[in-house]
Amino acid sequence: MATIYVKIKGIHCQNCETTIQKALLKLPRVKEVTIKNFIAYITYEEPLNNDEIINAITQAGYITKASYIRTNLKDLEKTSNLKQSFLILTIIILIISLTYKIFGFNIFNVIPTIDSNITYTMLFLTGLLTSIHCVSMCGAINLIAILNQNSQNRFERPLKYNLGRLISYTILGGIAGLLGSILTINNIISGIIITLAGLAMFVMSLEMLGLFRIPRIKFLTPKHKKSSNPFLIGLLNGLMPCGPLQAMQLYALSTSSMIKGALSMFLFGLGTMPLMLLTGVIFTNLKGKNKILINNIASVLILVLSLLMLNRGLVALNINIPAFEGNTQYLTPNIIDDTQVVEFDLSYNGYQNIKVEVDKPVKMIIHVDKKYLTGCNNSLTISEYNINQELKVGDNIIEFYPTKEGTFIYTCWMNMLKNNIKVVNKL
Numbered sequence: 442m443a444t445i446y447v448k449i450k451g452i453h454c455q456n457c458e459t460t461i462q463k464a465l466l467k468l469p470r471v472k473e474v475t476i477k478n479f480i481a482y483i484t485y486e487e488p489l490n491n492d493e494i495i496n497a498i499t500q501a502g503y504i505t506k507a508s509y510i511r512t513n514l515k516d517l518e519k520t521s522n523l524k525q526s527f528l529i530l531t532i533i534i535l536i537i538s539l540t541y542k543i544f545g546f547n548i549f550n551v552i553p554t555i556d557s558n559i560t561y562t563m564l565f566l567t568g569l570l571t572s573i574h575c576v577s578m579c580g581a582i583n584l585i586a587i588l589n590q591n592s593q594n595r596f597e598r599p600l601k602y603n604l605g606r607l608i609s610y611t612i613l614g615g616i617a618g619l620l621g622s623i624l625t626i627n628n629i630i631s632g633i634i635i636t637l638a639g640l641a642m643f644v645m646s647l648e649m650l651g652l653f654r655i656p657r658i659k660f661l662t663p664k665h666k667k668s669s670n671p672f673l674i675g676l677l678n679g680l681m682p683c684g685p686l687q688a689m690q691l692y693a694l695s696t697s698s699m700i701k702g703a704l705s706m707f708l709f710g711l712g713t714m715p716l717m718l719l720t721g722v723i724f725t726n727l728k729g730k731n732k733i734l735i736n737n738i739a740s741v742l743i744l745v746l747s748l749l750m751l752n753r754g755l756v757a758l759n760i761n762i763p764a765f766e767g768n769t770q771y772l773t774p775n776i777i778d779d780t781q782v783v784e785f786d787l788s789y790n791g792y793q794n795i796k797v798e799v800d801k802p803v804k805m806i807i808h809v810d811k812k813y814l815t816g817c818n819n820s821l822t823i824s825e826y827n828i829n830q831e832l833k834v835g836d837n838i839i840e841f842y843p844t845k846e847g848t849f850i851y852t853c854w855m856n857m858l859k860n861n862i863k864v865v866n867k868l
Contacts, residue, residue, distance in 0.1 A: 442472065445489065447481040448509035448517050449498055457503070464501035468493055480517050529741045564689075564705050568712020598671045603714050605675020610686075610710035611703050613679050617693040618702015632757030632856070639750030646744035650737075753856040759824055771796040771861075773868055780804050787832065791818050791858030792851070799846050799864050805839040807832060820854040823862070829854070 452458060458476040465474045465483060473484040483494070491510050498505045511517050679686075689709045693702035771794045774781035784806040785793040797803050811834045820831045826841040828851075843864040852859050 442484055443487055443512075445483045445485065445494075446511050446514050446517050447483060447494055447498070447505055449476075449479055449481055450504040452476070452479050452503065460501050461498060461503060464497045465494070468497055480514070482514075529738055530745070533741065533745060561704070561708055564708040565712040567689075568709040569715070599718055599720075602671035602675040602678075603718050605672040606678050606717075607675075607707065607710040607714065609676045609679025610689075611707040613690060614693040614706025615699045615703030617690050618696045618705075619699040621694060621697035629758060632754045636751060636754030636758065639747050639752075639754055642747035642750060643744065646740050646747055650740045650744070749857075752859075756850060756852050756856045756859050759850055770794065771863060773797075774803065777804075782806065784808065786810065787813050787818060789813055789815065789818070791853060792821065792860045794861045794863070796863045796865060796868065797843060798868055799843050799866060802842050803840065805841075807837045807839070809834050809837060817855055817857055818853050821851060822854055823849070823851040825849040825851075825862070 449461060452461070461476060461481060462474045465471050465481065468485075468489070470486045470489050471483055472486065473482075475482045481498075483489075491507055494510060495505055495507065509517070689706055693705050696702045696705060772783050772785060773796050774783045776782070779801070781797045781801050781803045783793075783795045783797070783803065785808070787807050787809045792807065795805065809832050814832065814834065818832070820829070821839075822829050823839070823841065826843075826849075828839060828841060830837065830839055843862075846864050846866060849862045849864065850859055851862055
């Protein structure tokens with residue numbers, strides 16, 4: 442008996458390890474296979490040809506080569522090739538920056554307005570339009586759900602995942618409608634939930650990028666565990682703190698009817714399915730280098746999404762992180778009748794930072810053009826002054842009286858858009 446060590450590219454989850462183990466154990470002289478830190482420990486009876494190992498791993502959809510096969514483990518110390526991931530991250534940042542420069546707004550913030558006047562047809566169309574947001578923000582989850590196994594039926598996993606999503610949306614809509622106005626979650630609880638979800642996704646993205654592996658507890662991990670269930674992942678996807686999804690859940694809540702709430706969420710979810718399903722079917726047919734590329738894209742997208750979610754959670758908890766600061770310029774007020782008056786136009790990107798003096802009344806006037814009003818920026822929250830105000834087309838007046846100095850966050854109702862109110866002793 443002898444042992445050989447093989448570095449493998451493309452491993453991003455436990456199911457990947459199981460798939461590779463099964464492929465290698467089919468080789469007649471291989472007796473045992475364990476995988477640690479992206480390296481396969483192969484116990485075998487001699488002779489064993491390196492080409493057999495490479496072919497088995499390649500056929501399973503992963504990548505290795507002769508230089509990755511060693512008889513000495515120290516020659517294969519864990520290394521992570523992050524060049525491709527950094528390149529992907531750079532491209533994503535450039536796309537977002539160029540979108541902002543060319544169009545003047547962050548495309549992720551353009552969410553349709555969902556209110557009590559929306560029709561069932563519009564709910565479906567809203568889902569259809571929002572599916573672009575779904576692919577960009579939750580598409581990474583979609584990819585993980587469908588790429589965990591080489592399925593014979595290329596439509597099966599994407600279909601199961603999307604059916605899980607649709608059922609989850611419908612059930613949550615029914616529950617929200619049934620509870621109606623009774624269901625309330627304050628900002629602190631919401632912030633904790635979103636922060637924990639962001640942390641979990643951050644850890645998952647680092648694991649997928651190959652920076653570390655989360656230890657598995659053996660008695661919780663069956664030896665013959667099958668692939669992760671895409672239907673179950675779809676069901677859990679309904680619990681994601683996603684902006685458009687939260688807007689729809691609030692709409693379902695406002696119906697005060699289990700049937701209407703379930704129907705509204707069903708139609709919305711149905712609208713998101715065509716693009717998500719098409720994306721899944723395309724990517725589930727990829728193998729080898731293409732599959733690894735998609736996995737890296739998914740990893741980076743989840744990393745970006747986790748940071749955005751962490752920021753939202755911290756904002757809800759009134760914790761300001763300088764690294765997430767956008768516009769650092771502040772508007773100063775005009776003094777009219779001993780009142781500090783600050784005026785600005787609403788944009789897709791939200792509001793403006795303002796700087797005012799302490800112990801003087803403030804009147805903030807927000808001019809709203811219908812074309813810039815979205816389902817995200819249509820309501821703002823100033824926790825310090827207990828203000829929650831819905832914005833309407835025209836002039837919106839918000840008044841408060843600052844009694845202490847400091848910098849206070851104010852946000853959209855989903856904590857996605859953030860600005861500051863800086864209160865100073867003298868301007």
